Amino acid sequence: MATLIHRGLSPLRRRLASGSTVLVQQTATHPAVTVFATLPAGSGFDDDRLLGRSNFMARVIDRGTEHRTAEQLAEDLDGRGVSLNVGVTRHLLSMSCTCLAEDLQPMLDIFADVLRYPTFPPEQIERRRATIITGIRQDEDNPAAVAIEGLMRLVYPDGHPYGRPARGTVESVERITRDDLVDFHRTQVGASALRLVIVGDVDPERAFDEASAAFAEWDVPSGPPLRPPQVPTGQRRVHHSTAMPGKAQSDIAYGFATIRRPDHRYFPLTLLNNVLGQYALGGRLGDNIRERQGMAYYVFSSFDANVGEGPLVIRAGVNPVNVERTIRAIDDEIAKVARDGVTPDELADSKRYLIGSMPRTLETNGGIASFLHDADYFDLGLDYDRRLPDLLDAVTLDDVHDVARTFLSTDRAAIWVAGPPSSDGESVA
């Protein structure tokens, strides 16, 4: 029997009259379905005064509709064993769940009801406000969260949407009113840019019909997509720290802005990131900082090209006495890869790994839904899973060296360290 991965994905993709896009992939792994919906209503749309508004909306949008009270929604979801996950990225509001195949139609009805007819009950707003503020306070006590948020402010300055806190601040969240949430829903949440992905043990035509029925007659246009401004070039090295009394370990976040997802250098940067901080136990960084020097339980890099110029971020958690030594080790690896590029063996290994890991990426309904969504969102084509191996394989050593020289420089690194006070005030010029 040929599996889905042998054949390649073959999703049904259709547009509704409203402009909504529906993608359905049938799988037969087990009798469950994953539903994943997005709309352009992420945290990047928050203005400075109302930071956290989109996240706030995401937390309340499923707490009461014109047809279902919060209580009824709770019963409808819990009765099916479904946990509805609503959240925001910089660009998107997302709603997802996994349900039994027999529950697909009622779950699509709930998705449509929640997106179209939320009532934002005042008592629910106040409950979620308290929960959000508690979450912000928890992040303030989390060195990893403090370091990452600080780094993003450095890499994306001057009000860039990637540099602002997605959940907002305690002050901004306290300021947000019900009218702000209703306005944001009215201006941003509409049918034309809805992207609905359904993956699982379901007939594609039937799933499409059920989605069409659930979202029929929703003809409100979506708000415009977010177009992040270009990141200023010529940034100089900056290093800040946050002293957090009572903590045992320091978190280091070190990074750069890179490229937009459609950029032709996406695959060279993907491979560079894999060699630098992913392959096996954290790539070259893991070899140096964890394996040879024994300084960190975790050290890795991540690369997230998006609609705007996404970051390449290096993270490490180390004892406070090792902060400077770790930053020097990261500097060494950055300088070395910018100067010499990667070796032929490293490039071959990373290509083989990334291509070979496709069956794992596409094994579960959730993995397929996420992959198909991103392929469609970035307009990569419905055959992207079959083209991806060749796209990776075509990258040359020079391609990787070029992006390493272009984007990685210790002179332009942004660094934020959060941890016990002994690391306070350090400065790596």
Added chain:
Amino acid sequence: MPVTETALAGVPALRRTQLDNGLTIFVQEMRTAPLASVWCWYKVGSKDERAGQTGVSHWVEHMNFKGTTHIPREQVKGIIEQFGGSWNGYTWIDQTTYLETAITSALDRMLFIEAERMSNGLYHPDDCESERTVIISELEGGDNDPEQLLDTEVTAAAFKAHGYHHPTIGWRSDLESMTRDDLYGYYRTWYVPNNAALVIVGDVDADDAFRKAERHFAGIQAGSLPKRVSTVEPEQFGERRVKVSRPGTTAYLKLAWRAPDVRSADFHPLLVLDAALTGAKGINLWASFRNPPQRSTRLYRALVDTGLASSVFGALLPTEQPFLYSLSCTATSGTPLAAIEEATDKALADVRDNGITPQEFERARHQLRARLVFEADSVTNIAHQIGYFHTVADVDVYHGLEAALAAVRLEDVARVARQCLVPSNRTVGWFEPLSDELPRSA
């Protein structure tokens, strides 16, 4: 090599055999993706450690990624990645396990890695020293998390004699003092085929998988297993309370009751009760971090819907010996922990007095059945469940979960609430932040 089969409706048969050296081997064919997942499980975890060697199981796990006789240190990197595979391992209170998931053609490589890990670990002294600081870094990362600090304190207070008392990562002074010989001795003692189980799930031919496994493992000698620590936790005669005061921003409450082991007749009713109180998490340690459906549950309504807590989470995990049922709550800013504790007590007293409603009962059982389906979504997760249940009880207990849940009666749930969730059987932990020392940026 006699092979037995366990057939379940709609699921390929799980086949099982045992080699002469005592190694148990499970194979399940799953042809949903061109992948195979191989797990090697050892029945040794932190409960088996002796004083002065806490954390040794976990440290040994780390050392078993540092090269073997036939996989030199420099060849570890890439050995499974070249097949697009992932690998990992974990240690907990009852078990230690290692896994690889990769394309099916890597099956032989995966079995070779696990056979090497069982018998030929190097434990170079330099690597032991380097890993000591890595593990202390892991410990310190955990200490950054107030909920983890509180969990360690509550668990240690709940068990004063049993090996579940100490954290799996170990006490810091033990991590600072253990030697290479301690690690290697522990490895040689417990990493023997008669203390292990191999699980293979995926796009494989079962007969071929058995043959390959036999080729790699049959030559490994059985070992003489030592007598295990057999301390039984004495009965608890009253509530225990611990308080952790550290700099921070948020207060946390943790309540932990001594709970039945996975073989107990009370385990499944308590699982249903937890689903009614905080939503069904499923029964997979590996995947138990997914958000439960919980908006209609008793404690979500009593604590989150009232604004007292921003979250509540219940946990009952399958363990070999009686462990804990715990509730973890995050206080909303400004809410005193006493108010959350009082509201929880009130909700639990109602359950003890009146049980749960038939509607709650049916919803909880349906949620748990749905979670069993959701969690069987990959060869990796399926292989995990087979091996996990083998280490804490028997794989038949896993296959019997659905029937056991179906057999739970409404009155069983009320009974376990009355028996288990009583103050005299619990440990209460408070994390109270010292908020006069807040973060400052430079």
